[in-house]
Amino acid sequence: MTQADYSFVTAPGALPLLGHTLRFLRDPLRFLRSLPAVGDLVTIRLGPFDALVVCAPELTRRVLLDDRTFDKGGFLFDRSREFLGNGLGTCPHKDHRRQRRMIQPAFHRGRLPGYAQEMRAQARAVTDAWQAGRTIDVLAETTTISLRTTAATIFSAAPAALRESLAADLVTLEEGVFRRMLLPPHTDAIPTPGKRRYDRAYTRSQQTINRIIADYRADGIDHGDLMSMLLAAQDDLAAPGAEGARLSDEEVRDQVMSFLFASTDTIGKALAWALHLLGRHPRIAERLHAEVDEVLTDGVATFEDLPRLEMTRNIVTETMRLYPPGWLLTRTTTVDTELGGRQIPAGTDVVLSPYQIHHRADLYTDPENFDPDRWAPERVKAIPRDAYLTFGTGARKCIGDAYAMTEATLVLATIAARWRLEHTSGRRRVRAAPYALALGPKELYMRTVARAGQGGTKPQDAAPAQATANRA
Template sequence: MSAGLGAVPQAPGHLPLLGHTAAMLRDRLGFLASLPAHGELVRLRFGPQTMVLVCDPELVQQVLRDDRTFDKGGPFFDRAREIVGDGLASCPHDRHRRQRRLCQPAFRPTRLPDYTGAITGAACEETAAWSDGDVIDIDRAMPAVANRALARTMFSSRLPAETTGQITEDTTTLMNSVIRRMLTPAPFDRAPTPGHLRYERARRRLRQTVTGIVADRRADGAVDHDLLSALLSAADPETTGDGPRSLTDEEIADQLVTFFIAGTETTAGLLSWVLYELARHPGIQERLHAHTDGVLRGRLPQAAELPALTYTEQVINESLRLHSPVWLLTRTVTTDARLGGVRLPAGTAIAISPYTVHWNPALHPRPRAFDPDRWNSRSADRSAYLPFGSGPRRCIGDRFALRETAVVLSVLISSWRFAMVTERPPRSALSASYVPRGLRLRVHARRPGLGGGP
């Protein structure tokens, strides 16, 4: 016999009407990371909405692997679909497999070398204006690099700078609005407030821009080594009858908006957190300088050299553990199910946070310490590590994001040393991803730069 939902303990810090909204707004990561102490499953309330947070790492894997029972759905996805339609990240299980097969070729490891030059160029352009001793707004610079890198990877170098800038602006507006809209009851989020009008304008304009880009490329028929060409030419090897064998233009537009939303703020956040930790830990930064210099010998990073940047990889992995940009995953139970001895009725909203796992001292000793040596190949245990999720809905851009971060970081670290301006930790806005706000770092020139350094 399994117990019902009522047997799942309610998380502490619950207030009448507000539920756990105040606790989440105060310190969402600390709050989420504290909850495994209260049970394998814990109940959370946001206004009238109840969610079950899965804390036990094995149950987390069970949920993420069984996407038929624990499907995408619920308030977050209702909001996300307003922006990305039925793209890969938001579509339900029954439409997912075909889309995943059609998008996968664009992210094959063999394609990654094609994208390396675009990423290097994006990093060099951003640093071209830096001078020794400058204080850099990292939370402006890293999104600029990530947006430029992804725009060029998707559309080669064909987009005018102002279009890339506009895509960036609209993506940022949408990312900043989506969580607030998720926590606001539906009738209120349609009121003509300045925030709602900004959101609607950004949503419409982004869709129009991307639809126009797809139509133009179809019309000129050019084939480039970019992500858009990979999507336009994708042909489904399977004939399972779950949809056309290639992506329609509308589906391609959904995927492109999805990749922008899923892939820019997250990667920019990762880069910003890495630079923050390097500035806070000069010894680790020193070691990374020596490692990067030893592998690259003063050249720009080439695709073939990236596997040798092993310490760079450890630094990135550790930052993803300590500052996972995706802090909450949500699912909906599609049919009455059992999880850890509890009966969950269909329609139950499920939440998972990497922070319940990544900051758990039983799984990662001294969890709040930044220690890249956790990830040297001898000691690394990946079973309690989910910055990119797990199972069939795992991030399709994981390798791309890791490559982008390693390339950008190598370009930056080869020419610059990063130092703290203030000991105050950066703030973090309530956004769909966990990214630092107000992070400024001082840069010191190390030596004549690579393709646009000091």
């Protein structure tokens, strides 16, 4: 991060040397929610470094739209590049257009019906193992569904053991990078147990993906998955008569890491939050169950069911408003620029928070309330266009937004058709765990209740073993 003498208001409560680091580490979500009251542009200090937090939705949109001036960078992305590489989600502006152009066909809406088959199959496979009356680790279960789906759509031909090894390493990397991004780079040399675990996971993950790439190149078969498409992708802006450049092994590996993390972590955590919120709002859960009972024909949602799953989709949208997986974003200014009538020097670290925007009372009525109906056609027009940033906006809007919404909606509907999840005693209050790149719940355990006539395992049939295991 760049030290600079900003002419902006500074957030209160900075300590000598540490600045706002302790406040940020103690409760980052609360700290971010407090900043709009200070100003639209607020300086915070993390140790010896300064960063500029953008709190106004219209200014946040301006930053996201101008990705040439406000390029990917800053303490968050600089650290995340360590294990995600230079993939679509982390690459700078100079690489982004080419990468997106080559990768876009893999996320064409025409491919969603095929992906949806894997989504429903994996949702059914995981939930078939649930037993009525058992307590499950909800996040572990939803992450398993998402992970298996992502693995099947990225490299369906890879051995299951390699996919499982990669998944475990991804969890270790994602947990470690947030802690590392708040520490000075020289601390990387300290061989703590966490640092050693991180390094081992990083090395192993790179080796695993390299092996899968080599296997795919060797067999030369188009498996119809994302890996096959990445290996076959060509830059369509090549000179007339020339063959377009293809992605190198390193570029393919970086894209795979980006997709694995973005899909698995984002969708798994969003589904876990949705089930938690439904457990706290039984009337909304009843409406969800009524919808899936009417729409689904065999207890498993299909791609063709999506237009009629309006309540389900609104629940997913509202869940990701309250708990946007990408809760914190950083950018770096590439040139001297202006924002909100103020001059910002080149090299400034800029912080954006969809979570902060989503919880503003001037943008949302009763913003802390779980209200899926705010996304109904008759009410959604009242929400400003700058107010919902779960998937970003502009040229760098999430390339997999339709994929993510399709999976989350289909999986939630499939779960709701057969199961109702209720909070165990004393566990209705679940805290967010923002010490990761994606915002997830901390210690979310719920009891499975089979819905009458929907095929759930009866309590007397349940085996004594615990239903939940982190199969990822």
